[in-house]
Amino acid sequence: xxxxxxxxxxxxxxxxxxxxxxxxxxxxxxxxxxxxxxxxxxxxxxxxxxxxxxxxxxxxxxxxxxxxxxxxxxxxxxxxxxxxxxxxxxxxxxxxxxxxxxxxxxxxxxxxxxxxxxxxxxxxxxxxxxxxxxxxxxxxxxxxxxxxxxxxxxxxxxxxxxxxxxxxxxxxxxxxxxxxxxxxxxxxxxxxxxxxxxxxxx
Amino acid sequence: xxxxxxxxxxxxxxxxxxxxxxxxxxxxxxxxxxxxxxxxxxxxxxxxxxxxxxxxxxxxxxxxxxxxxxxxxxxxxxxxxxxxxxxxxxxxxxxxxxxxxxxxxxxxxxxxxxxxxxxxxxxxxxxxxxxxxxxxxxxxxxxxxxxxxxxxxxxxxxxxxxxxxxxxxxxxxxxxxxxxxxxxxxxxxxxxxxxxxxxxxxxxxxxxxxxxxxxxxxxxxxxxxxxxxxxxxxxxxxxxxxxxxxxxxxxxxxxxxxxxxxxxxxxxxxxxxxxxxxxxxxxxxxxxxxxxxxxxxxxxxxxxxxxxxxxxxxxxxxxxxxxxxxxxxxxxxxxxxxxxxxxxxxxxxxxxxxxxxxxxxxxxxxxxxxxxxxxxxxxxxxxxxxxxxxxxxxxx
Numbered sequence: 001x002x003x004x005x006x007x008x009x010x011x012x013x014x015x016x017x018x019x020x021x022x023x024x025x026x027x028x029x030x031x032x033x034x035x036x037x038x039x040x041x042x043x044x045x046x047x048x049x050x051x052x053x054x055x056x057x058x059x060x061x062x063x064x065x066x067x068x069x070x071x072x073x074x075x076x077x078x079x080x081x082x083x084x085x086x087x088x089x090x091x092x093x094x095x096x097x098x099x100x101x102x103x104x105x106x107x108x109x110x111x112x113x114x115x116x117x118x119x120x121x122x123x124x125x126x127x128x129x130x131x132x133x134x135x136x137x138x139x140x141x142x143x144x145x146x147x148x149x150x151x152x153x154x155x156x157x158x159x160x161x162x163x164x165x166x167x168x169x170x171x172x173x174x175x176x177x178x179x180x181x182x183x184x185x186x187x188x189x190x191x192x193x194x195x196x197x198x199x200x201x202x
Numbered sequence: 203x204x205x206x207x208x209x210x211x212x213x214x215x216x217x218x219x220x221x222x223x224x225x226x227x228x229x230x231x232x233x234x235x236x237x238x239x240x241x242x243x244x245x246x247x248x249x250x251x252x253x254x255x256x257x258x259x260x261x262x263x264x265x266x267x268x269x270x271x272x273x274x275x276x277x278x279x280x281x282x283x284x285x286x287x288x289x290x291x292x293x294x295x296x297x298x299x300x301x302x303x304x305x306x307x308x309x310x311x312x313x314x315x316x317x318x319x320x321x322x323x324x325x326x327x328x329x330x331x332x333x334x335x336x337x338x339x340x341x342x343x344x345x346x347x348x349x350x351x352x353x354x355x356x357x358x359x360x361x362x363x364x365x366x367x368x369x370x371x372x373x374x375x376x377x378x379x380x381x382x383x384x385x386x387x388x389x390x391x392x393x394x395x396x397x398x399x400x401x402x403x404x405x406x407x408x409x410x411x412x413x414x415x416x417x418x419x420x421x422x423x424x425x426x427x428x429x430x431x432x433x434x435x436x437x438x439x440x441x442x443x444x445x446x447x448x449x450x451x452x453x454x455x456x457x458x459x460x461x462x463x464x465x466x467x468x469x470x471x472x473x474x475x476x477x478x479x480x481x482x483x484x485x486x487x488x489x490x491x492x493x494x495x496x497x498x499x500x501x502x503x504x505x506x507x508x509x510x511x512x513x514x515x516x517x518x519x520x521x522x523x524x525x526x527x528x529x530x531x532x533x534x535x536x537x538x539x540x541x542x543x544x545x546x547x548x549x550x551x552x553x554x555x556x557x558x559x560x561x562x563x564x565x566x567x568x569x570x571x572x573x574x575x576x577x578x579x580x581x582x583x584x585x586x587x588x589x590x591x592x593x594x595x596x597x598x
Contacts, residue, residue: 002581
C-alpha cells in the first residue's frame with residue numbers, strides 16, 4: 001500500500017523519541033565539558049619533554065642536539081644550548097637545553113620531532129584543552145610547561161614507554177657491566193655501540 | 203465555565219472600554235492584533251526550541267540543553283544572536299528588493315490570522331469569505347520568496363527561488379482543492395460557520411468534526427501535505443536544500459532579515475495548522491460530549507499543538523524529495539486525489555439522506571472505497587513500472 005514506508009519510518013522515529021527518554025543507551029552524545037571519553041593510547045596532540053626522576057631540571061633526557069629543531073617542518077621549536085655538561089643516564093656527559101620553546105600555535109602535531117629524537121626525550125602529549133586568552137605568551141611553551149615525568153609518559157603511551165624503559169635499563173646494565181669489566185681487565189676497551197644509535201633505531 | 207471560556211473576550215472588552223467611544227473599534231482591533239502577534243511570536247520561539255528538542259530526541263540526540271534549565275532559554279539566545287549579527291547586503295544586490303522581501307513575506311502571513319477563530323467569539327475579523335481571504339493573503343509569500351531570490355544576485359538564491367515558486371504554485375492547487383469539500387458541506391466560506399457546522403454531536407457523543415468522515419480524513423492529510431510543501435518544510439524543503447543550494451533564496455540573508463524569513467516560515471506554518479484545525483478538526487470544539495467544560499481556546503491550542511507536533515515528526519522522519527518527484531507528486535497524485543475527494547464528499551452528502559437502518563457503516567465503506575481505489579492506483583501510476591532487473595556486463 002502507498003505510504004506504508006512512511007508510516008514505518010514515523011513509527012521508528014516515535015520509538016526513538018520515547019526510547020531516548022527511558023533508555024540512556026540510545027543517546028550516544030558525550031556531553032563534553034562535563035564528561036569525556038577515556039583517553040586512547042594512540043592519541044597524539046603536541047610534543048612534551050620527558051624527564052627521569054623527580055626533578056625536571058636534573059632529569060631532562062634532552063641533550064639539546066637540535067635535531068628536532070632542524071627537522072620541525074613549521075619550525076616551531078627554539079633551543080638554546082647550555083654548555084655546562086651533565087651526566088646522562090649512562091653516566092656520559094651531555095649538553096642540555098637552557099631554553100627549549102615550542103610555539104604550540106605553530107606546531108602542526110606531525111610528530112617528526114619524536115621520530116628523529118635519538119634520546120627518547122621528546123614524545124607526543126594528549127592534552128587538547130589548550131585555549132588561552134593570550135595568543136602570544138600563552139601559546140609559547142617553555143621547559144617549565146613542556147617537561148613532564150616519565151611516569152606521565154607511562155600513563156599516556158604505556159606500550160611505547162615500557163619498551164623504551166626496558167631498553168634504557170638494558171643499556172645501563174651493559175654499560176655498568178662494561179665498566180666493571182674495564183675495571184677488572186683494563187686491556188680490551190669495551191667496544192659497545194654508543195647508546196645514541198640504539199635510541200635512534202626505535 | 204463560560205467566564206473562563208470568554209476570559210480573553212471579556213478582558214478585551216474591558217480594556218477597550220477605557221478608550222473613548224469613537225475610538226473603541228480601533229482599540230479593540232489593536233488589542234486583537236497585539237494579542238495575536240504576542241501569542242504566535244511566543245509560539246514561534248517555543249516551537250523552534252521544541253522542534254530542535256524533538257528532532258534531537260527522534261534521532262537519539264539531546265537537542266539544545268545548555269542555555270537555562272533544559273535549554274529553555276535557547277530561543278532567547280538565538281534571538282540575541284540574530285539581532286547582533288552583521289546585516290550583510292551583497293554589493294550587486296538590488297538593495298530595495300533585498301530589504302523589502304522579508305517584510306513582504308512576514309506581513310501577509312500575520313494578516314492570515316485575522317480570520318482564524320481561536321475560540322468561541324474569538325475571531326479578529328469574521329469575514330464572509332474568510333477562507334478566500336486566507337488563501338489570497340497566503341499566496342503573497344510566493345512573491346516575497348522570488349523577490350528575495352532575485353534581488354540577491356546569487357545563482358543559488360535564484361535556483362532556490364525558482365524551486366520555491368514551482369513548489370508553492372504546484373501545491374497551492376491541492377491545498378485549496380482539499381478544502382473545497384469542507385466548504386461544500388458547510389455551505390459557507392466563513393470560517394466561523396465552518397466551525398459551527400462541526401459543533402453538533404453524532405450518536406449523541408462524538409463531535410461531528412470533518413476528520414471523522416472519510417473525505418475529511420483524506421482531506422486533512424491532503425491539506426497537511428500541501429501545507430508542509432507551502433511552508434517549505436522538510437520533506438519538501440528543496441528551496442532551502444542545504445546540501446544542494448546552500449540555503450536557497452536565504453543564501454544572501456543574514457542577521458535580522460534572516461530571522462524575519464525564519465519567523466515568516468514558522469508563522470506561515472502556524473497559519474496552515476490553524477486552518478487545518480478550523481477546517482477538519484472542529485476548530486475550538488471539544489472532541490466528545492462531556493468535555494465542553496474545558497475552555498474553547500484551550501481545545502484550539504491542543505489541536506494546534508498536535509498538528510505542529512505532526513509537522514515536526516514528519517520532518518524528523520522523511521528525507522527530502524527530488525524536484526521532479528516533488529512536482530509529479532503534486533500534479534499526478536495530490537491534485538487528482540483532491541478532485542476524487544470532492545466526489546467522495548458528494549457521495550457522503552447524498553448517502554446522508556439514506557433512511558434505512560445500518561446505513562452509516564455502508565456509507566463509510568462506500569466512501570472509503572471511493573477514495574482508496576484511486577489512492578492505490580494513482581500511487582501505482584506515480585511510481586511507474588518497476589525497472590527491469592539489472593544486468594551486469596562485466597561483474598559476475
